[in-house]
Amino acid sequence: MAKRLFLEDEHKKLKAKFFEFADWWMPLEYVGTVKEHLTVRNAVGIFDISHMGRIIVNGKNSKNLLQYITSNDINKLYPGKAQYSLVLTPQGTIMDDIIVYMISEEEFLLIVNAINTEKIFNWLLENNKKFNVYIEDITLQTNLLAIQGPKAEETMQKYTNYPLSNIPYYHFKKDKIVNKNVLISRTGYTGEDGFEIVVSIDDVKEIFNIFTQEEKITPCGLGARDTLRLEMGYPLYGHELDENTTPWEANLGWVVKLEKGEFIGKDALIDKRNKKTKVLNGFELMENGIPRAGYEVYNQKEKIGYVTSGNYSPILKRGIGLLYTNSVYEEVRIKGRDKLLKAKVVKPPFIKNTSIKKGEKKNVS
Template identity: 35%
Template sequence: MTDTATPRKTALDATHRALGATMTDFAGWDMPLRYASEREEHQAVRTRAGLFDLSHMGELTVTGPQAGELLDYALVGNLSKLKSGRARYTMICDESGGILDDLIVYRLQEETYLVVANAANSQVVLDALRERQSGFDAVVRDDREAYALIAVQGPESAGILKGLTDADLDGLKYYAGLPGTVAGVEALIARTGYTGEDGFELFVAPGDAVAVWEAVTEAGAGVGLVPCGLSCRDTLRLEAGMPLYGHELSTRTTPFDAGLGRIVKFEKETNGGRFVGREPLEAAAERAASNPPRKLVGLIAEGRRVPRAGYPVVAADGTVIGEVTSGAPSPTLGKPVAIAYVDPAHAEPGTAGVAVDIRGTHEPYEVVALPFYKRQR
C-alpha cells in the first residue's frame, strides 16, 4: 500500500478535476466532496439520478471450498446460506462484540464471495479475515487494486443503465448482483446503494472506469443525471437512517446498540454455531431486550440550528441524556436532522422536552423513529 500521508487517487481523479469538483482527503483518498451545490446534487438523487465515484471502498475476495464457513465464523451473518448472485449487509466484530466495520458481502459463485469494506477500515477487515482463516480451506485475497466502483443512484438509474448493459436489470432484485457488461466492458452489476433510493453499483476494472463514467453521463444527460460528491452522499444516507462507521458504529458499540441486532445470526449451523464475538453479543441481545443502556433515534429540529456529531442531547431539566452521532440540514425535510444515542426513557417518538446543546443553547428537537425518509416503491 502507498504512503497514507499522501492521499491516493482513484482512476477518475482527472475526470473529477475537469468537472470542477471540490476535492477532499477522505480515509486516505482524494475524493470529490461536491461539484457545485450539494443541495442540488442531493435533490437530483431523490428525484432523478446521481453518479458517484466510490472507488475508495475496499474489495476483498474470499474463495475456496470453506469460504462460506470462514465468513460464518468471521462475521455475524449466516453467509454460507447466501444464494449465489445475492448480497447481504453484515458486520465484522471483535472478540468483545464491538463493531470493526459494517460490510456488504456478495456471493459471486458457489465458492467465491466479494466482501466490500469501508475505506478507512479495509486493512483492519483484511487483517481480521486473514487471522480468522486459520483452519479453513479458504483464501482471503486483497482485491482493492482490482476494482473501481461507480454508483448510479436515483429513480431514473435503471432507465439510464438499460441502454448500456446486456444485464436483465428488471429481473435484478435489491441486494443482488450479476456479471454483465456496461458500455461494452465487463462489470459486476449490483442493485445496492447508500442513498435510500433505487440504484446500482458497478464494479469495473480501474482502466475501464473513465469510459463507464462518460457513457453513464451521456446516457443520463436527458433525464438530469449529475455527478455527486461525498457531501450529498452523507445527507442522503442520514435521511435514510443508514449508519456510518465512526459515527453510529464503532468498536464501542454492538449491532444491538445500533438497533441492528437482526443481522446477528445466532442460529448458524456451521462451525458448531461458533463465531467471533458470539458470547458478548448474546449478552448484548439480552440487554437490548430487557434493559438497553441507550437507543438510536432520529431528531428533527424545531428551529434552524444544525447539530453536529458529539453535541449533547439534554432533557428539559438540562440533564445530559445522550449524544448526537450525525447531524445535517435535510434538503428533503427542509429542517436540520440528527441521529443520536439517547437514554431509553427519552427514546420513544414524540418524547417531550428533548433538546440538543448547540454551543450552550438548548435547541428543541422532536424525537422520531428512523428513517427520516423512505422512498415510495
C-alpha cells in the first residue's frame, strides 16, 4: 500500500489530484500542470516533496563514512554547505543521486530519492561497521517543502527574521519561520531560484497553510515538478539514472572525484571511464507530438536508443525529452504510436536565463 503524506488532508482541501509515485500517494496537480509550471517560472509555487528520504548521519567518523560511500569530495563541505553527489555500486553504477548537507563537523543530513530511501539507509548501515556512527531515517518525523520561483525569496522573507539573501545557492541555514524551527536550503529541482524547507511534522501544517492561504502561493504537483526539471535537463532516478548506468554515461562525471581517495565504485569507474555503452542527450521534436519515456529512437530505420524522459514543454511549446543513444547524432526519429517523429538532438538545458542565483545551474535532484 502506498505511503501517505502527513499533509494529505490539506492537499485534498486544495483540490489536488493524486497518483502513486515511488510508493507514495502524491499530488499530481491542483489547477493544471501547465499553469503550475508557468507560475513557478514567472512567480512562485509550493511543492510538498516529503516523499523524498531524509537520513541523519552523526558521529566523529561521519565524514569518513560519507567520503567512502559517495562520489563527490565531502572534504569540500563546511557547516551550512550542501553538495550534490552520487552513491555508487561496487560496479561503478548509480545506486542513487543525493544531496549531502553538512550540519556540523560530525552531523550530516542526506536527502535521497523516495524510491531509494530504504536501499540507501540499509547501504549506510552495511558500510557503517568500521565507522560506527549514528544513522537514523527521519523521513516520517519531518516534512520537506519546496518554495520555488523568482519571487520565492521576497515571499518567504516576510515570515523569517533571517535575511534569506545571505543564503547562497547550495547553502542552508537553521533558523525559524513563523517561530518554528526549520532548515532552509537554497536548493531545488526546477531551474528557478527557491528554497527547500525541512520542518517537523508538528509544525509543517501551520507553515504550509500560511504560504497557501495567506500568501496564496500556488500549490504545485509532481506533474509540474517533472516538466520543470525536464526543461533544465535534470536527470531523474529510474529514468536517466539507475544501476545499469555509470556517471560517465549520465554526464555526471563532474561529481566524481577520483583524486579524493578510496570510495565504493572507484576502481570500476576508472576501468569504465572510456567504455561508455550509451550517450545521454536532449532532443526537441520538430513536429507535433508528445514524447514519452520508453519510446524507441531510430536513425532512419535502425534502432539506436530509447527515450528516458519526455513531455510537452510549456515554455518552448513543443515536445522535448532526454534519450540514450549508442553514439552521437544530430537528428533522430522518435517512434511513438506507430509514427516516427523527427527530432533534433540538443544539449540541455532547453531553456536559459532562469532565476537560479549565484551563477551555478548544476543539477539539484
